[in-house]
Amino acid sequence: MWKKIGLIILTVVVVFFIATITVTILQKTKQPEVKKVAVAIDEDKALNHLSQSITFQTISYDDRTKINFKPYDEFLSFLEKTYPHVYDELDVKHINDYSVVFKWKGQSSDAPIGLMAHYDVVPVAKGTEKNWEQPPFSGIIDDKYVWGRGTLDDKVGVISILEAVNHLLAEGHKPAQDLYLLFGHDEEIGGDEGAAKIVAYLEKEGIHLRYVLDEGGVIVEDMMPGVSESIGVIGIAEKGSANATLTVEGSGGHSSQPKDVTTLGRLAHAISALEETQFPSDIQGPTKEMFTYVTPEMSFGYRYVFANQWLFKPIIKSILLDKPATAAVTRTTIAPTVLTAGDKTNILPEKATATINMRVIPGDTLDSLKKEIEKIIDDNQVQVHVEGEVASSVSKTDNAAFKEIQQAILATHDNTVTTPYIMIGGSDAKHYQDVADDTYRFLPIAMEKDGLERMHGTNERIEKQAFIDAISFYVTLIKNNMN
Ligand SMILES: [Zn+2]
Incomplete structure (x- = not known):
């Protein structure tokens, strides 16, 4: 009798283990196969451009009357002077004076995509200036980093996208589909005068995008227990x-x-x-x-x-x-x-x-x-x-767009895996829900461990290599678009 009960318990335990272990073993990776790519970028030139971009104090304040727009004008002139080829080859439109839309005509206009970024930055909190190892608007380049407000959030986005396009123009690349660069000037205070106005323009022009990619998730270490690789977290929604x-x-x-x-x-x-x-x-x-x-x-x-x-x-x-x-x-x-x-x-x-x-x-x-x-x-x-406001819509992961973003991350970053996630902060992307099938939120930056604290805090800086890899990411993403 006891033997029989013992046998039954043993059988249940064995079946339980076999079942749970089978489920564990059958977990199939959701990382697409990719070939690593090496993009030959003029690194010093690109680093200097990022450095210079930091020196314009394009600070946004919740009280809009406090905003000084002179540096915004100067920043836009700096872009025009720095990327003449881009300004010649792409259609450029200023929206509400300070936001910018670039259109790179592709071989087809069926399924355009939009790469987003913003160039306004948050102020340096009063009393914290002396805690900066390098002045916040110096753009100083040292052995390892570029320093200053905007090196992570989000002039790095504007500059790495423009560097990528500039690089592809020099290569004679022609995009398969129309490509839009969508640069807002007031993301940090909600995007109502920038992103929202760009969206109104796109609607008026009847432009509907296959997807937009905005800042958001980054590549982080030690994010998840049991995962030794860095993880590129791609925002598919925001709270x-x-x-x-x-x-x-x-x-x-x-x-x-x-x-x-x-x-x-x-x-x-x-x-x-x-x-x-x-x-x-x-x-x-x-x-x-x-x-x-x-x-x-x-x-x-x-x-x-x-x-x-x-x-x-x-x-x-x-x-x-x-x-x-x-x-x-x-x-x-x-x-x-x-x-x-x-x-x-x-x-x-x-x-x-x-x-x-x-x-x-x-x-x-x-x-x-x-x-x-x-x-x-x-x-x-x-x-x-x-x-x-309720949460944004949730974008798809079982489509070509999500896979293209995954592939571009994996092709340009070693020891990295990718995942969708929900962003707990806000971004300009939410404005684009009606003009894009999907809105993704990802900035291709391998972040230092304490990078997220630096982002709106003290000693914002970016590792030089992380910036160069970000340019490679955008080059790869644009090249693979619909190909
Ligand atoms: Zn930002």
Whole structure:
């Protein structure tokens, strides 16, 4: 009898292992085959161009009246002087004075593509200037780096795309399809005067793009447990940004005889309920897709866990929820940012409001978020109002466009694999949803470990080789377009 039970347990265990290990072994790589390419670039010349581009202080401010447009004009003249061949051969159109659209006529106009970038930069935070190892607008080139604001975000995009086109023109290349270069001038403050106006122009001209490629994901090391290669993360969507305003109104009164629950107390209670509960998290949409790309590249132990999500999902979720950056790809996040109540120390405020900024994953709507908040707070004295933007559409990965981007990354970067993902920040790409079949977000830069902190922070810089490889990426991508 015991022997029989033992045998049954043993059989179940063996079958379980065979099944889960088979699933693990059968994980097939989703990285396309490529031949490595070497693009002969005049490196010193290109590095100097990037360096010079940094010296123009094209700083955008949320308060648009503070923007000094003189450096913007000078930057555009610098481009014209630096890339005369590009300006001669391509049609150039300035949109809303400072954004630029280049059109390189191809052999066909059926399925044009657009390469995007922006040349405005964020300001250097007051008081941090002295922490820079090189002045932020110096563009200094040393043994290993080019320094300054915009070397990562995103003059590097503008300059490497122009270098690539310049290189291909010199080679006598003619694109298979029309190619558009789409350079915005106000990405850092939302793109309403740049990208949005370019899109209006494209719509008016009846131009519909097969895809656009904007900045976004980069090539990062140690991103995923069990993957030894660097990972090129290609944004196929970006989260939305919406605000919930919570309002509590009461009778006020003097602070010498308060009620047990004040308007402020009630509001505080609602906020802590939201923080304690959080929105539901799940491995779904672009995040689920990311794991189908990275799992086959993992070492056996991790691959075993990630390939058998039906069994290990709770563990995987708890790993992701452990860090804010990875938690953010599993759910809509909540961040209380603004509180307004009271202006006198001895008066109970009649009204208290809180703003909760939410970064919205695909699938959540303003209405569903409002309902979820009301459910969590569970207090009908708290009024909830939600407004803002939901997530972008999710672009395809099973098409030629995504594969071309993957191939260009793999052909120009060693020890690298690729994956789709959802961007948790915003980009100009969201404006293009109606004029392009797909919108991708990827900047072909192999990032230093702390590069993402440098990006809007102190000591922004780029490794020289990373910039040269970025030019090779764009050369390869343009050459392979529809070929
Ligand atoms: Zn940017």
